Amino acid sequence: MKRIVILGGGTGGTMMAVKLRRALDPDEWSLTVVDRDDRHLYQPGLLFLPFGTYNERDLYKPRSRFIPPGVDLVFGELDVIDPEARSVRLSDGRKLAYDLLIVATGSRIVPEEVEGMAGPGWHDKVFDFYTPEGATALGRALRRFDGGRLAVHLTDMPIKCPVAPLEFAFLAESWLHEHGLRERTELTYVTSLSDAFTKPRAAEALRDLLHQKDIRVEADFATASVDGEAGVMTSWDEREIPFDLLVTIPIHRGSEVIARSGLGDDLDFFPTDPHTLQARDWPNIFAIGDATNVPTSKAGSVAHFEAEVLIENVLRWIGDREPLPAFDGHANCFIETGHGKAVLLDFNYETEPLPGKFPLPGIGPLTLLAESSVNHWGKMAFRSVYWNALLTGADLSAVGPVMSMAGKWS
Numbered sequence: 001m002k003r004i005v006i007l008g009g010g011t012g013g014t015m016m017a018v019k020l021r022r023a024l025d026p027d028e029w030s031l032t033v034v035d036r037d038d039r040h041l042y043q044p045g046l047l048f049l050p051f052g053t054y055n056e057r058d059l060y061k062p063r064s065r066f067i068p069p070g071v072d073l074v075f076g077e078l079d080v081i082d083p084e085a086r087s088v089r090l091s092d093g094r095k096l097a098y099d100l101l102i103v104a105t106g107s108r109i110v111p112e113e114v115e116g117m118a119g120p121g122w123h124d125k126v127f128d129f130y131t132p133e134g135a136t137a138l139g140r141a142l143r144r145f146d147g148g149r150l151a152v153h154l155t156d157m158p159i160k161c162p163v164a165p166l167e168f169a170f171l172a173e174s175w176l177h178e179h180g181l182r183e184r185t186e187l188t189y190v191t192s193l194s195d196a197f198t199k200p201r202a203a204e205a206l207r208d209l210l211h212q213k214d215i216r217v218e219a220d221f222a223t224a225s226v227d228g229e230a231g232v233m234t235s236w237d238e239r240e241i242p243f244d245l246l247v248t249i250p251i252h253r254g255s256e257v258i259a260r261s262g263l264g265d266d267l268d269f270f271p272t273d274p275h276t277l278q279a280r281d282w283p284n285i286f287a288i289g290d291a292t293n294v295p296t297s298k299a300g301s302v303a304h305f306e307a308e309v310l311i312e313n314v315l316r317w318i319g320d321r322e323p324l325p326a327f328d329g330h331a332n333c334f335i336e337t338g339h340g341k342a343v344l345l346d347f348n349y350e351t352e353p354l355p356g357k358f359p360l361p362g363i364g365p366l367t368l369l370a371e372s373s374v375n376h377w378g379k380m381a382f383r384s385v386y387w388n389a390l391l392t393g394a395d396l397s398a399v400g401p402v403m404s405m406a407g408k409w410s
Contacts, residue, residue, distance in 0.1 A: 008104035012289030068231015148244035174338025275325030361407030
């Protein structure tokens with residue numbers, strides 16, 4: 001019997017386990033998923049945790065609920081991948097041999113890589129919301145906040161969900177209004193980018209929204225240090241941003257197992273062909289989701305679109321056929337803008353976000369590159385879609401893996 005091992009039981013790993021178990025004869029192929037525990041986190045919900053929209057238990061379900069029968073679910077910490085030996089070692093010494101490997105190990109934040117960020121003041125005056133611990137601590141800090149200088153800070157790209165820092169700034173502005181604190185709070189969006197977003201047309205629209213909401217923008221801010229005790233952030237060109245409360249998105253890296261195995265790029269992301277999703281150096285290894293270094297958003301929608309391409313290419317590899325360069329970098333991102341509204345972006349490697357209607361051309365009901373309340377409810381409905389359709393392998397062909405220009409206009 002031949003063996004497929006999937007490293008990671010998050011969004012990408014779970015979707016691939018479901019698709020592969022349906023497609024392959026269980027008498028010919030064994031499937032194993034490896035992750036550290038039986039807790040599957042709905043990561044998009046972390047954005048809402050500090051504002052009390054969800055509590056932490058709303059964001060977890062057992063991984064085992066979504067891994068289909070006929071797939072072995074192994075709990076343990078990954079230690080080393082050995083592509084030459086075609087094996088994976090766990091931290092307790094167990095070894096898993098494979099014929100084909102799928103890397104779905106995600107990414108991690110490394111606040112310690114900016115001087116002072118993880119020092120005194122971490123989770124007291126300086127917070128992330130990319131971890132349950134950080135988002136929960138930030139929620140407590142917001143409940144204590146009585147006005148002053150609130151800074152939302154993007155250290156550098158790439159990160160999970162590139163629009164999440166903007167979303168937090170917009171939601172904070174809305175929350176401050178609701179709690180009577182907006183007039184006595186200076187809200188600043190600090191970013192390493194030269195504009196509000198990486199795509200020009202979307203950047204212009206989002207910059208206008210920031211201006212309308214009186215959120216000051218400090219761009220091209222290359223962070224040198226954070227002093228949580230003094231409440232000041234300093235750039236390499238010696239600009240200073242004082243704060244009473246700092247919400248930061250730290251530097252991201254790929255998984256530690258990729259780093260330990262010597263298989264990553266400079267940021268420990270797994271070198272992956274951007275169109276086939278096959279490993280650059282190992283034909284029997286594929287990758288999906290945040291673990292890859294493909295130049296598109298690290299987001300659940302991207303993992304969904306990648307999975308549609310990856311299942312075909314894995315089956316082609318099994319059948320001794322060349323994988324197809326079919327993934328176009330398609331990403332679909334809701335941006336919460338506060339006050340019950342959101343913006344929707346749809347783009348790929350070559351085409352920036354454009355205005356239009358989505359997913360039905362000319363009908364919608366969602367609106368591209370513009371605020372609407374329907375977009376907001378689409379964002380809020382995604383949690384149910386995630387648990388009940390995305391992870392379970394339901395037919396979501398209305399939003400295909402290849403970006404369509406139908407319904408968009410320039």
